[in-house]
Amino acid sequence: MSETLFDDAGAEAAKGQEPLAVRMRPRTLDEVVGQRHLLGGGSPLRRLVEDDAPMSVFLWGPPGTGKTTLATVVSRVTKRRFVELSAVNAGVKDVRAVVDEAKRRMGMHGTRTLLFVDEVHRFNKTQQDALLPAVENRWVSFIGATTENPFFSVVSPLLSRSLLLSLESLDDDDIRALVDRALTDERGLGGRYAMSDEATDHLVRLAGGDGRRSLTYLEAAALVAGPSPSGGPPAGEGAPEDGSEAAGSGAGPVTITAEDVERAVDRHAVRYDRSGDQHYDVISAFIKSMRGSDPDAALHYLARMIEAGEDPRFLARRIVVHASEDVGMADPTALQTAVAAAQAVELIGMPEARINLAQAVIHISLAPKSNAVVSAIDAAMADVRAGRAGPVPPHLRDGHYKGAAELGHGKGYRYAHDFPGGVAPQQHAPEGLTEREYYRPTRHGAERRFSEVLERIRGVLKSGG
Secondary structure (H helix, E strand, O other), X not given: OEEEOOOHHHHHHOOXXXXXXXXXXXXXXXXXXXXXXXXXXXXXXXXXXXXXXXOEEEEEOOOOOOHHHHHHHHHHHHOOEEEEEEOXXXXXXXXXXXXXXXXXXXXXXXXXXXXXXXXXHHOOHHHHHOOHXXXXXXXXXXXXXXXXXXXXXXXXXXXXXXXXXEOOOOOHHHHHHHHHHHHHOOOOOOOOEEEOHHHHHHHHHHHOOOHHHHHHHHHHHHHHHOOOOOOOOOOOOOOOOOOOOOOOOOOOOEEEOHHHHHHHHOOOOOOOOOOOHHHHHHHHHHHHHHHOOOHHHHHHHHHHHHHOOOOHHHHHHHHHHHHHHHHHHHOOHHHHHHHHHHHHHHHOOOOOHHHHHHHHHHHHHHOOOOOHXXXXXXXXXXXXXXXXXXXXXXXXXXXXXXXXXXXOOOOOOOOHHHOHHHOOOOOOOOOOOOOOOOOOOOOOOOHHHHHHHHHHHHHHHHHOO
């Protein structure tokens, strides 16, 4: 358990001894990068802070999106005593001790406490239930951070008494803003280091939307780049407090290169421009490799895009599309696998979801191929766009409203379940389109069986149409 009173003296005590990501933690809501949907004027979180109201909040989002940062900023701005528990090693006894101390301080000194529980999804039901009285009676302001879906991992009574706020991965501009601030701010590298454009691009890719990771990598790259011209260590320890250079040093800042970042992180820079030709070339090769039944090549391109920091949700969407476009009814389970992988990206996040994406890619690559589904819908849409859209046959029209029967709506409709095989011989398509056959199944995989079934069904339909 860690406890902090966010006064200026406490904030200065550990200056220069903490990791860069901790030193650069925002001090006000306006300094927080990203999460604009939570921090805009009139947003629930900002109103809670500005009105200094008691609160119970769950912050749900991927790692490095600012959950701990928001909790510490809220504590600082509202001048609440900040107590942090990690659900990894805290138990019911720890929770009750914090609550009892919070009640004592409130009663004796009027001091309010903000209890922050990191990885709250790791608390079992008994541990979560121990929080309920404190939340219900507002003995503490509670903020729980979780990377797991709270609807699955948090007990309903606690969730219903709390505000649920979803955090999003930081975008590239957010990461650049964090890096630029850390390079120039005296709490960070204080202008003693600069970065080449290529190094910044590579760092942004490696961060993958994780702000903490970007600053951790920056600090490591500064160490690799060598001593700053001021003579102080890269992380800022022992550097002059006013940011001035050491006497006799007239050199400019040390430039961190892409090679420095590579050496620090031990990951080769992937030559991949997410907004340029490489983006389109690699995703094209990825799709065509799945279509060409080459799982090894498809996995290579998947790995290449993941390593380059491509949005995994984009990758999941492309996989879902091609489960129907290139496999379709030849293996209907391919779409199930693809959708499950897309859901895993949302529920689990990276890097673990790479496994789910890979499974879907392998499934689609090895599945029998058919483009009959996409060909069918495209052909149907082409007819509609060409004006081939006659009136709905009278026997299929809605006959439930008053006067419909007098118009002949529904008259002569044959209820499919009254006929052998559940297929009634009757016309469904508008006049002029009765001979159109959009879906033309192949003889590949499961579609061979569907082809035989469809042939029989079409025969029955046309026998009484």
